[in-house]
Amino acid sequence: MNLSSNFNQIVQKVLGEVDIEREELLEKISQKQDELSGFVTPEGAATIVARSYGIVPERKEPEVRKLRIGDLSAGMSGIEIVGRVALIYSIRDFERKDGSPGKVVNLLLQDKTEKIRVVLWDEKAVLVEEGEIEKGTPVRLKGAYVKRGFRGELELNLGRRGDIEIDPEDERAEDLPPLPESEVKIADLDPELEDVDLIARVIAVTEPRTFERSDGSTGKVASLILADETGQTRASLWNDKADLSHKISQGDAIKIENAYAREGWGNTPEVHVGRRGRIILSPPKSETSRLPEFEKRLLKIDEVEPDMPVLDLAARVRRVFQPQEFERDDGTSGRVMNAILADETGTIRASFWDDMVEECQKLSPDDVVLFTNARSRMGLGDRPEIRVGKRTGIEINPKNLRIEEQKPGRIELCELEPGLDTLEIIGRVMDISETREFTRSDGSQGRVASLTIGDQTGTARVAFWGEKTDLVSSIEKGDVIKLINCYSTAGLYGQPEIHVSGKEELKVNPTIEEDLPPLDELTENQLAEERVNIGKIKKEGVKVQVRGTIVRVLQRRPIFDICPECGRSLGSVDSSLFCEECGKVVSPEHRVAISTVVDDGTGNIRTVAFGKVGEELIGKTADEVFELFKESSNISELYDEFNIAGKEIILTGTSRHDKYFDQLELRVESVKAPDPTQEAAKLLEKVKA
Known part of the structure; x- marks a missing residue:
């Protein structure tokens, strides 16, 4: 007997024993089905209504179909659902108000109908931590409840009374769709890939470092150099993921999940691990057996990142400078001596401190020098440099070590x-x-x-x-x-x-x-000054004009020095400095450098104004800024003198993409205050158009 005939039998039985119109009875059955969110069949709803009148149909239980993720809605509880784990986010440890420790982890669960976020707490989160639940694992959740999450999206929670079953025997598990292949080899990385999984060995690791975003917030990033059997790449760990670098050492095998790839330095793809990303520190040997064994090796100069606690490097000496003495904050004296090193990938500065100055004095141009257990720090111009201290081993012109010349x-x-x-x-x-x-x-x-x-x-x-x-x-x-x-x-x-x-x-x-x-096209482009909304600036290399308000001033050193003879940046502020290119002490020329964030209501963009443009922006000459900088004990006081926050300006410049922080900035070429008459004329032209 089909469902329709069973339903009609129940309706007829109720109409025969209860004084109720058919339309009213059907409405009650429909309401009951709606009340149960549609998860009971019409026959089941009719059975429930019949029982409310004391009538027990021949079918003793209502027929309820098994739930799918697409059936879920906020407020449902006591749910049993089956799905496949599509993503696993990082496990987070926390402390409750009573001081007791807790764990929480988010999963993304999917079946053939939909996906939903799942929140697991404490001992159920441990199942993920211990590897019992992995990406791709089928699970059945019992006693779960549905609520709206932080962003208003549905999420499924499994409280203390809930249960989770791995690889369940359930008809819903049999038709779960397989996950798309997400594990890639380093050689197959593409800058547009999302949700990348990667298994690799760590060649080098940096300490986390903080940076300031254009909106004023601070971020954190650490870097890894990774290798597998197909190649090598850089991985950037952002914000809370950066702290994991303290738990990672050279030679470790790691598994990265839910990362994304972007174009990095040298137009090569790099891996980024952000909010969705997850790092598994000790993946099973069955997954890492194909990786090359770690061999402590020499880094190339372009592989050196700021804040590497330990590194080995070999390079050719390009220049050696005179040692300098200085006084530390505690009144003690110190010495430092610099050298410029090069290999086929680039150049880098090496700083020799205190007793190591004597080692630097042994170097001559074209010597090959081998460093072991050196470290790196952020140096002049926000570029990494090698720091050579007591624990660093130095070998000059070692046998059988050849350094290729740097290519332009x-x-x-x-x-x-x-x-x-x-x-x-x-x-x-x-x-x-x-x-x-x-x-x-x-x-x-x-x-x-x-x-x-x-x-x-x-x-x-x-x-x-x-x-x-x-x-x-x-x-x-x-x-x-x-x-x-x-x-x-x-x-x-x-x-x-x-x-x-x-x-x-x-x-x-x-x-x-x-x-x-051709020449005429280049000339025409150079003269172009198209006024655009900041929100429409989407690519680099475009000359634009914007009008907006300075909403933030990035308080960094506002001045730098250049050699008056060759124009090279000297990277410091002083009355006399040694120029690497000219090979002598020179009286430097000062240049202003001001970074701000400008907003026009459609968006904001970081701007950088150098030289005379920077002077025009702050209304002070480079020499005046130099004197203020020397006299100021607090950089905030110095920027208070400039008084440019809240200033409305018109900027003309060229958009540029900062690859490291993945954001556009405007390299300013001219700055001026809005002229009411000219701005009114522009508005009139726009209205007429």
Whole structure:
């Protein structure tokens, strides 16, 4: 007998024994089914209503179908549900109000109908911690209840009276969909991959370091260098995940779940472990047996991250500087001596402290030096540098150790920033200035010539110094030039510019693969000043104009020094400094550097104003800022002098992507206050359009 006939039999029995109209009875049955959220069949609801009148149909129990995740709604309790674990978030330890410890972990459970977050507490969370429940495990939850979570989404909770069964025998478990393959090899990483699982061995690990976001909040990040049988990559651990770096050592095998991949330094994919990510510190040997065994190895310079507690590195000495004495805060004296090291991947500064200065004095240019048990810290220009202390082993010119020469790195003009070295740049010449002579601070004469080049991403000034000015005579407007082994610094107005002063190579109209824009197009783009809403700035290398309010001033050192002879950043603030490039002590020129966050109501963006642009923004010269900086004991007091928070401004600049923190910033080229007449005219034009 089918369901329809059973239902009709129950209805007829009630109508025959109770004084009730058919429509009223059917309405009561429908209400009862709604009351039970539709999880009882029409026949079951009719049976319940019949019993309320004292009538017991032949079927003794209502027919209730088994729940699926898609059937759940807030307020339901005593639920039994079956699903497959699709994601596992990090387990969190906490302390209750009574001081007792607790554990909690979130899972994402799915079946063929839907997904839902599941919250497990205490001894049930331990099942995840001990590996009883893994990604992909089928489970049955009994005695669960549904509520709205933090973001208003449904979540399933399993309290103390609830139960969880692993690999249950249930018809719902038989039709659970398999999880998509998420484990990838390092060689197969793609910058757009989400929910990545990765098993790898740790080659190097850094200490966590904090940073400030554009909204004023602080974040934390630590880095790992990982390797598997297919290759090597960098992994960034963000915020609470960064603290796990204290539990990870070189040589450890780890499993990362729910990570995402993004393009990193050198346009290679990197792994990021954020809020959803999970790190398993000791995965089963069955999963890690294929990994290469750990061998303590030498890092390349581009693999060095700030705050590595221990590292081994070999490099060639480029320059050695004079030792300097200083006084510590406690009144004791110290010594430091610096050297610039290089390999085929880049350059790095090494600082030798106190007694280790004697080891640095043994070094000469072109020596190969091997460091063991060194450490790294954040150095000048927010770049890592090697710190050489008492525990560091040093070997000069070890046998059978060969260091390849550094090769120039090709970048586009939108990627240019001050302080880069060994660059390869291609651009079309847009403008050429005549060679001019100048007098240095020591009375000697110098020469400088410059030109402006452009590519499809932006423009930049190129300065030729001394004998290199003779190269400009072979260049004409519209030519394509290729500069090899050049470097960058901050120009007078703060914009990054390219300098040619020594070993650089110039090629005029070489054969290139790039299709550079013609001269008239580059000129037109350079003059363009399109006013846009900040919220619409989505990519780098775009010249825009924005109008907004300074909502935050990032209180960092507001000034840096450059060499007046070669333009290189000296990275400090003093009255006399040693220039690495020129090989002598010089009287530095000061440059202002101001970072702010500007908001126009559609969004906000970090802005960076260097040089004369920074001076215009704060209304003070670089020399004035230099004196204030030397006299100020508190950097907040210094920024109070600038008084720019809340200021409404119009900025013109080029958007740039900060790859490390994955955010856009505006490199400011001009700043001005809004003119009421001009702004009214712009609004009128917009209304007319």
